[in-house]
Amino acid sequence: METLGVWLRQTREAGGGTLKDAQAATHIRVRFLEMLEAGEFAALPGGEIQARGFLRIYARYLELSPDKVLARYDAETRSTKAVPPGAPTDAQLASPVAPQPQSIPASTSLPRRMRRETLLIVGGALIVLVVIVAGAWYLRNRSAGEEAVATSTATAPSAAVPSPPETPAAPAVTPTFAASSQGDVTLALEATEHVWACVTTDGTTVFEGLLAPGQVETWSGDEAVTVDTGNGAGLLVTVNGQQQGAMCGRGEVCIRAWGPSGEILAP
Incomplete structure (x- = not known):
């Protein structure tokens, strides 16, 4: 077959x-x-x-x-996860006379206990990796926030008069897309998992590769920004400051494009 x-x-x-x-x-x-x-x-x-x-x-x-x-x-x-051909069988370990070499069928699977241990090891490694990435992201953002606060404190006047609280305006319906007043489009992608993407601005490919979880990248174009990905659920899209949500469903290959006036037909 x-x-x-x-x-x-x-x-x-x-x-x-x-x-x-x-x-x-x-x-x-x-x-x-x-x-x-x-x-x-x-x-x-x-x-x-x-x-x-x-x-x-x-x-x-x-x-x-x-x-x-x-x-x-x-x-x-x-x-591909079958027992390696070079591994000794129980019969080979028990018998003093080495039997004739036998090929292990491809359908032979690892013992349940070994699979369970392998899953535990892989799961533990993934958890450690997630903790390291999350910790690095938190420390980086915390340091940036502390620097911003220190700068703001140093430049603030010694006796600032607090302004009266403003009366909140009535909530307005948030549009799904905000057109740019400058006639261009700015698009940001935030990866929630490891995902491949290809980004094209005004017909020129500006990025093609893997994005890591938590990674945020931004591109601008005069006419259009096009995104092509093989797992739309792993990418959160923001266009001209307006969040658009995930590109599409998990595991779906999709391509979408945005221009200054809104989403357009992808080429």
């Missing part, structure tokens, strides 16, 4: 489509489609979530069942 990548490639070729045709229809770049058809899922940016999102979109394009494609993906990725 052919591998998942070979199956995807043969299905595309049988339909007469090229990788460029698939890129235009799915917004998945050609080099990522080549990785899918080569079975190089671990090399995709964004890890397993990105791979599953790409496979779901590509399966729909090829008119295959996304559930069947993901089931094949799960089966192949599980097989």
Whole structure:
């Protein structure tokens, strides 16, 4: 039985489509489609979530069942976690005479206890990493806040007359997008998890790569700022100071664009 990548490639070729045709229809770049058809899922940016999102979109394009494609993906990725061929079996340890070498079936899985211990180790490492990143972010923002307070205190007059409290105005409906009075658009992306993104301003690619959790980047354009990502749930968008929320759902490949007057049709 052919591998998942070979199956995807043969299905595309049988339909007469090229990788460029698939890129235009799915917004998945050609080099990522080549990785899918080569079975190089671990090399995709964004890890397993990105791979599953790409496979779901590509399966729909090829008119295959996304559930069947993901089931094949799960089966192949599980097989890579099988017991290493060089590990001795219980029979080899108990018998003084070494038996003939035998290949371990790809479907053999790690013992439940070993899987549980591995998950605990990985989970602990992730928790430590999150604590370190959160602590660094907190200290950085705290230092910036203390510097701002110290500067404000040093420049304040010795006897400031407090201004009377203002009567709060009636709350107004916040628009989903604020048009820029300067005729341009400023877009900020905040990553809530590791996510791949490509940003284009006025037709020029200004960023392409992975964003780390908590990382915030800002770009400006005269006509349009376009964002292409493979996991829209991991990116929070702010346009001209107005929060737009997450780009799209978890694991979804999506592309959106904004101009000075609001969201526009992505190219």
